[in-house]
Amino acid sequence: MESEIKLKPRKKPRQKRSKETVSAILEATAHILQEEGYDKTSTNRVAKRAGVSIGSLYQYFPNKEALFTALFEQHHVEMLALLQETMVEMRDAPLPEAVRAYVHAMIEAHTHNPKLHRALMEQVMHLGIDYIQKLNATVCLMVEAYLESRPEPILPKNLKMASFVLVSAVESVAHTGLLYSDESFAMEELLDELCDLILRYLLGEQYECPPGSHKELVEGKAS
Amino acid sequence: MESEIKLKPRKKPRQKRSKETVSAILEATAHILQEEGYDKTSTNRVAKRAGVSIGSLYQYFPNKEALFTALFEQHHVEMLALLQETMVEMRDAPLPEAVRAYVHAMIEAHTHNPKLHRALMEQVMHLGIDYIQKLNATVCLMVEAYLESRPEPILPKNLKMASFVLVSAVESVAHTGLLYSDESFAMEELLDELCDLILRYLLGEQYECPPGSHKELVEGKAS
């Protein structure tokens, strides 16, 4: 509770000048965080790099954590916008197309600024969990709503859970694939595979129509 | 390179007494990390709680980061053991059974010490990435080997990628589900759902035989 209060920016910058200052501070925070890591990201350095005095920094951010929280907020807003846009566009599209668009958007989102994304996730995730969870929940709801509204019949009965599984899986694969993959497989392939994963999950035998890609079963060696 | 060297324990404790010391230090580290967070986890506090002098701590760990790295190593060893055991046991089991056992093991692994697991992931993941990636890669290889050797024919052609997708998806769902779920769905359900996800992905229409669980498609509202 108290922390929530403490983490909110001290004041919303209403004038253009102030907005620029805040921008510069966040940009500096992001830069130092991704280049040097959390431990080296001191408020003094951030202020210096942002070209403002340390006093000014504390005028807009009540403490160090607020810097990262604000970064997460930005991230959250951008992600949400991107996914929302996609979902709206795909509202009436057939399921396979919608799924592909969704996965594509998710991958895009992770490609936007991978280094910062990674740094946030690896070093200060705990400061952004509220945003992350909120985002996750929102996306789940959006997916659930979509599934509910689509015309095709699907296999999973518990839509809430299905949404959760889908969103988590896609997010994770995109995340891991983009950040830690040894580049041994391309995005294109990953995209295809994720679509298969989801569509088979949702449609079962109904699926398997896309032009030939995986028509035949691969024989197991041991058979 | 150098950092990797720097993070390794200074010396392996050979005597019983020393092993206990190291154990106590790691236990204390884990405790403080999960109760108070990374920023509050100072080497002095760790030493104090472990009941050893700060000098002794530095005899076994060259710096603060090494503490967390060692924690990750432990975690890595335990996870690997658990999964390996499962994979071996299931070597000749039919695919659905094997999948369920694997997913179960994964969930177990995350249930073992969720608080610590969460703290490690949210606050110091960057210190354990090497271990995380190594673990991930190893598990992927194990899964790939299993898929290669099982008798049943499966849909995905690129086994390497299929393994990656499966491992990532399961890991993520387990992780997210356990840590952030509002307890609105039970583990049992999650387990079932993940099995469906995987088996449909692997077997397609070949699946859908398990006694009645999801036999009929759910009609979409909009239809």
Add this chain to the structure above:
Amino acid sequence: MESEIKLKPRKKPRQKRSKETVSAILEATAHILQEEGYDKTSTNRVAKRAGVSIGSLYQYFPNKEALFTALFEQHHVEMLALLQETMVEMRDAPLPEAVRAYVHAMIEAHTHNPKLHRALMEQVMHLGIDYIQKLNATVCLMVEAYLESRPEPILPKNLKMASFVLVSAVESVAHTGLLYSDESFAMEELLDELCDLILRYLLGEQYECPPGSHKELVEGKAS
């Protein structure tokens, strides 16, 4: 190279307040160094004695060594000023008078703050070698220039070397004499003796005119 940079004061104090702070810090450093020695001269004690916070100390000095280096710089500036003044005054004086003035100045310089001088030389000389050498070189050049310009003919041909020998000799005698002498001979005598040393070296038989001081040779006992 880098170390040289690292030893320079972090920022030049421009305001009066800051200058006083720096002054106080250096005064405290000098005091503790000479009373307690290098090992006992901790930055915390220095700050405390200077009446400033440890943080302020580090605002002006990047590390402990910089304190001593700064002390050497002061010393260097003072010495140089004193000697320069003397040399200028004596520019047109006859050689014996000039020599005496120079030696006198050198002794004065060592008498100024013998305890500090001694502590610097005995405990942290390595931190001031740059300044010491620079000072030495400058003084040598000044002496050389003087020798070059004086009207009297002198014996040594290599003026550069002669200057070096003279400067070193005088410096050392002054140093050793002042610091370690058991007071068994007075400064007055030492001054006379050094003048003799130098003037005989420079003038040979041309010298020996000063009223009676050493006119006759002392007979060796063994003769």
Add this chain to the structure above:
Amino acid sequence: MESEIKLKPRKKPRQKRSKETVSAILEATAHILQEEGYDKTSTNRVAKRAGVSIGSLYQYFPNKEALFTALFEQHHVEMLALLQETMVEMRDAPLPEAVRAYVHAMIEAHTHNPKLHRALMEQVMHLGIDYIQKLNATVCLMVEAYLESRPEPILPKNLKMASFVLVSAVESVAHTGLLYSDESFAMEELLDELCDLILRYLLGEQYECPPGSHKELVEGKAS
């Protein structure tokens, strides 16, 4: 008083094994001191490099300072031996020859292990002052005795002071010349010059016989 007691080696090593240990420790001390400086010369490192346990080190040396004191003692013994030998050899030699031999020996002494010598002088001189002064005093006495006993008549009346001046001057020139000279003049020249300095000081017009070297006076420019 107490310090003198504390600085003496705890026990004289009587057995061969012990002597080797002490030797190894001192060798290690010297090595680390000259390579890394006093601050980095920790007793633990010394012990490790000497190949003995830290416990053994403390069996032979009561504390860290004793290591350096012992180094000074070695140095003192060697220097004294070298100079004594020279003085004895030159007991009956004519003054110019004796002087040259003495200066030569002094230069030799400084050439023996310049790096260590320099490190001792620049970083821990205060731990060896007793030895340095004793050495100085002894050499002064030796020189004084020589001067007293030589057959030639000399100019200075106060032999004690003359000795002091000579010893200091030679030591200093040798020291400075060897350690900090930019190699712009050779030892040979320095030797000659020092001999001139001393002999003119001692003999005045009586000198100036050595083959032609400086027979004529150099005219001053301003004349």
Add this chain to the structure above:
DNA sequence: AATGAATGAGACTTCATTCAT
């Protein structure tokens, strides 16, 4: 005699934060 694990005081240094200007 030798060992080296253990100790813990204390060194250096950073950095979030305040506040007088």
Add this chain to the structure above:
DNA sequence: GATGAATGAAGTCTCATTCAT
């Protein structure tokens, strides 16, 4: 509003030294 000097608690880490084995 802006500045940045000043603060000082607290952090990381070293190292001389001891002592049980």
